[in-house]
Amino acid sequence: MDMPPDEMTEAEAAAELARLGALIAEHGRRYHGEDAPVISDAEYDALVQRNSAIEARFPHLVREDSPSWKVGAAPAAGFGKVVHSRPMLSLDNVFSDDEAREFVGRVRRFLGLSAEEPVALLAEAKIDGLSCSLRYEGRRLVTAATRGDGAVGENVTANVRHVSGLAMTLPDDAPDVAEVRGEVYMRKADFAALNARQAVAGDKVFANPRNAAAGSLRQLDASITAARPLCFLAHGWGEMSAVPGDTQTGVMAVIAGWGFDIGDLRAQCDSIEAALAFTRRIEAMRADLPFDIDGVVYKVDRLDWQARLGQVARSPRWAVAHKFAAEQAETTLLAIDIQVGRTGSLTPVARLQPVTVGGVVVTNATLHNEDEINRLDVRAGDRVRVQRAGDVIPQILGRVPSDAARGPAYEFPDHCPVCASTAVREEGGVVRRCTGGLTCPAQRNERLRHFVSRLAFDIEGLGSERIEQFAAAGMIATPADIFRLERDALLALPGFKAKSVDNLRGAIAARRSVGLDRFLYALGIRHVGEVTARDLARAFGSAEGLRDAALAAADDPEALARLTDISGIGPVVAEALVDFFAEPHNQATFADLLGQVTPEALVAARQTALTGKTVVFTGSLTALTRDEARAQAEALGAKVAGSVSARTDLVVAGADAGSKRAKAEALGVRVIDEAEWQALVADAAGG
Secondary structure, eight states: OOOOGGGOOHHHHHHHHHHHHHHHHHHHIIIIITSOOSSOHHHHHHHHHHHHHHHHHOGGGOOTTOGGGOOSOOOOTTSOEEEOSSOOOOOOEEOSHHHHHHHHHHHHHHHTOOTTSOOOEEEEEEEOSEEEEEEEETTEEEEEEEOTTSSEEEBOHHHHTTOBSSOSBOOTTSOSEEEEEEEEEOOHHHHHHHHHHHHHHTOOOOSSHHHHHHHHHSOSSHHHHHTSOOEEEEEEEEEESSOSOSBHHHHHHHHHHTTOOOOSOEEEESSHHHHHHHHHHHHHHGGGSSSOEEEEEEEESBHHHHHHHOBOSSSBTTEEEEEOOOEEEEEEEEEEEEEEOTTOBEEEEEEEEEEEETTEEEEEEEOOSHHHHHHHTOOTTOEEEEEESSSSSOEEEEEOOOSSOOOOOOOOOSBOTTTOOBEEEOTTOSOEEESOGGGSHHHHHHHHHHHTSTTTTOOTTOOHHHHHHHHHTTSOSSHHHHTTOOHHHHHTSTTOOHHHHHHHHHHHHTTSEEEHHHHHHHTTOTTOOHHHHHHHHHHHSSHHHHHHHHHHHTTOHHHHHHHHTSTTOOHHHHHHHHHHHHSHHHHHHHHHHHTTOEEEOOOOOOOOTTTTOEEEEESBOSSSOHHHHHHHHHHTTOEEESSOOTTOOEEEEOBTOOHHHHHHHHHTOEEEOHHHHHHHHHHHHHO
C-alpha cells in the first residue's frame, strides 16, 4: 500500500521521492521522447500527484531532479535542434472543482486581489496532441519545433508544411516576429483509417490518435508525414515583437484572423463557476467529438496579470488543466507475471483478458509492487475494474465483488525469476530487487539499454534489439564492451552489411567523448537522474573526482558531509554514490569504461549577482506581493529562506519589519529596503 505522506518519516519520504522521480522521468521519456507510453495518463498523473503531496509535506526534501521542475523530454537525435526563444512550459493539473477554485484562489492571493475583484478566464478544450511552436519572421514561417524538453525542441519545419489548420505566411499587419503555439493532432476517423492501412501493409499499428499524430509528425522522411492527415490547433504564442491585444481571448482572435484554427470549444468566462459549467458541457460532449480531448484549460484572461503571475520551473501560474476522469471497464485478471528492471526491481504485471477501454484494446497493467497487490487483494481469475485515459496500459482500480470461489493469494517471489539470485526488499522500501547485478541477464541488457539511451550516451543505431543480439552472441556484457566491438565480428552476424556496420562503429566512435553529466547518468546509479548527474558534474568536474569523493565518504564522516552539502545532493543520493563505488565490480566497470571514453567537463552557466545567495523577506511589501518577490529572487538563482541566520546574505525589509531585521543587523547581514531590492533585481537581470 502507498503510505500517506502524513504518516511518513523523513527517511521514508526521501526514499519515496527518489523512487517517484526516477519512475516519472522514465514514463515521461517514453511519452514525450518516444511516443510510446506504457502507462495511462491517469496513472502518470497519480504518480505526479503523490510526488507533489510528499513535497508539500516535506518541502526541505524537494530534489533538484524533482518532476515538479521538469518539462517534456530531450529532443531526439535524428532531428535538428531548435532553442525556443521562450520556454514551452507544461501545465499543472487539477482533478476536481474544488482544486479548480483553489487555482483561482492562488491567483487572487499572488496578485493581492480582493474577494470581490472578478478574475476572468479563457476556458478551452485541451486537445490530446503533440505540442508544436511555429516561428514567423518577416511574416513567413521560418521554423517549426516540437516542445522537446521545454528549452530545446526538434526541428520539424519540413513536416509541418503538410499539416492543416495553420498558415505559411502572415498578413501585412502581423508582427515582424511571431511564434504561434498549439497542438498537432489526428482526428478519430483519420486515425482509424490510418491504422487500417497500416495493418493491411503489415506496418506499425498505433495505440491512439495522439501517438499516431506524434509518430507521423516526427518522421525524418517528410513524405511520410505528407501522406498522413494531421491538423493544427493554436492555443497560445511564444515570442511576439508586438503582442496584438491585452487579453488571451483578444490575441487568440487575432491569431485566428491570421489563418489559424483555434477551435470553437472555448469560452470567455467571468468567474471560475462559469468555467466549471463550461467544463461540464464539454465533458458531456467528449465521446461524440471528432478528436480526443482530455480536459479543459483555464487561463487568466488579462495579459498584464499573466505577466505578474509569471511561472514556476515547469508551468505558468496563470493557467491550469482541469483533467477529466478516466474511462473505466471490467475484465478478468488472467495471471500476474514479474518483470525485472535495469536496477533489478521486480515489478508485477497483470495480464488481462483483452478489453476495449475508450477505443483502445488493453491487455496489461502494472501492479507496481507487492504492497499494491496486497492492497488490491487481486488474484488470477478475479474480475477487476480498470481505467484508461488515453494510453495502452490501464490502472487496476480494484476487484469486482463476486460469490464465486477464488484462486490462491499471489505469493511474491523472493528470488529473481531470471537468474535465481536472491531478491531483497530494503528496509522502509516498497520494491524488491534482484542482487544479481550485471550477472543477471535481465539487468545486464536493461543497464546497457539505459547506457545508450538518449539522455545518456545516445548512440544512434544501437537500440534494444541490437543490445539483445550482441549480448546473446557474447559480444557485450559491460558498457566498455560496446567500444570494443570489432568490424569482422559484426559482419559475421546475420543482417549486418558493411555499410550498417561502418555506420554503427562511426556512431560509437563519436561517443568516445561525451559530456560528464551524460557519462554519470549513463552509469545507472540509483537516484542519480539527469539533473542530479548535471549537479555532480558541475561540483566535481571529473569522473575520477566524484569517484574519489564517494570512496572517501565511505569511511570519513566529514567527507560524507561535504558530499551532502552540494546543492541538490542529499543523504539518499550520497548513500547511493557511496554504495555504488564501494562495490569492487562497479569500480572495475567504471575504470574499464574510462579506458574507452573521455568525459568532458561542463561549461559553467551564466551567473547573476544573486546566484547562490540566500535572501529573506520581512515586513510588509507595497509594490509587489511576497510571492512575486520570491519569484523574482528564485528566477535570478537566489534561495529564499524564512528565517535569518549567519548563512543569510541579504534581508529585504518592508514596512514594520521587526525581529528578523534586528537579528540581521546583529549578525552583520546586509539589509535593504524594497526600492533597493527592485534596483538590485534590475541590475542582476541585466547583467
